[in-house]
Amino acid sequence: MKRILLTVLLITLTVTFSKAQIGNYNQNQVPDHTPMMNSTWEAIDKMMYKVSTVGNKKVYTPSYPAPLKKLENTIVELPGYIVPLVSGRNHSTFMLSVLPITQCQFCGTNGIPPMVEIFMKKGTVKFSDEPIKLKGKMKFNPEPLKGNAEIQIFDAELIN
Numbered sequence: 001m002k003r004i005l006l007t008v009l010l011i012t013l014t015v016t017f018s019k020a021q022i023g024n025y026n027q028n029q030v031p032d033h034t035p036m037m038n039s040t041w042e043a044i045d046k047m048m049y050k051v052s053t054v055g056n057k058k059v060y061t062p063s064y065p066a067p068l069k070k071l072e073n074t075i076v077e078l079p080g081y082i083v084p085l086v087s088g089r090n091h092s093t094f095m096l097s098v099l100p101i102t103q104c105q106f107c108g109t110n111g112i113p114p115m116v117e118i119f120m121k122k123g124t125v126k127f128s129d130e131p132i133k134l135k136g137k138m139k140f141n142p143e144p145l146k147g148n149a150e151i152q153i154f155d156a157e158l159i160n
Contacts, residue, residue, distance in 0.1 A: 036079045036098040036131060043068045044151055045114040062150040064140055071138050077159065079133045082125065083115060085148060090124035093117070095149065100129055117141075117149035118156045125158060133160040 037045075046068055049060040064072070083095035097115045118134060125132065136156030144150050 036081070038079065040071065040076050040078055041080075041098055041114055043071055044116060047114075047150060062140070062142060062144065068151075072140055074138060075135055076138045076153070077133060077135045078116065078153065079131055079160075080116075081129075081131055082127055084127055088127075090126050092120045092124045094125070096132075096134065096153070100131075102129060115149060117152040119152065119154045121155040121157050132158060135159050 043065075046065045048063045048065070050063045052059050052061065078096060080096035080098055081100040082091065083097050083101050084091055085094055094117075095115045096118050097113055099113045116138075118136070121136070134153065134156045136153040139152050139154055141150050141152050
C-alpha cells in the first residue's frame with residue numbers, strides 16, 4: 001500500500017512540475033515582433049497568379065490588381081525584416097518581409113507572408129533581427145524566373 005501511495009505521489013508531483021515548466025516555457029519563448037503591415041504591404045499582399053497551361057506544364061503569371069498597379073514606378077516606403085538571399089552580415093540585395101526570419105514563414109492563417117526583393121542604391125545593410133524601414137522605386141517583375149520576386153524595390157535607401 002505504501003508503494004502505491006508513493007507512486008501516486010511521485011506521478012502527481014511529476015505532472016504538476018511538468019505543467020509548470022510548460023506554462024513558463026510558452027511565455028518566455030513566444031517571439032515578439034512589431035507588425036509591419038501598412039497600406040503598401042496590403043496592396044502587395046493582393047497580388048495573385050494567373051494559371052495557364054503551355055503544353056503539359058502549368059505556368060503561373062503574376063497578376064497585379066489596380067491598387068498595386070498604382071504603386072508601380074513610384075517611390076514607396078516599406079518597413080520590414082531582412083531575409084537574406086546569401087550568407088553574410090552585409091547585404092545589398094535581399095528580401096524584405098512583414099515577418100522576422102526567425103518566425104516560421106509558412107505558419108499562420110494566410111500562408112507565406114508578402115515579401116519584396118530589395119536592391120540598395122549604394123552600400124549595404126547589416127543583417128539584424130530588428131525591423132528596418134526603406135524607401136525606393138517599386139517595379140514589377142513579370143517573369144519571376146528572371147529574379148527572386150515578382151515585386152522589387154530599386155535604388156532603396158535606409159530611412160531609419
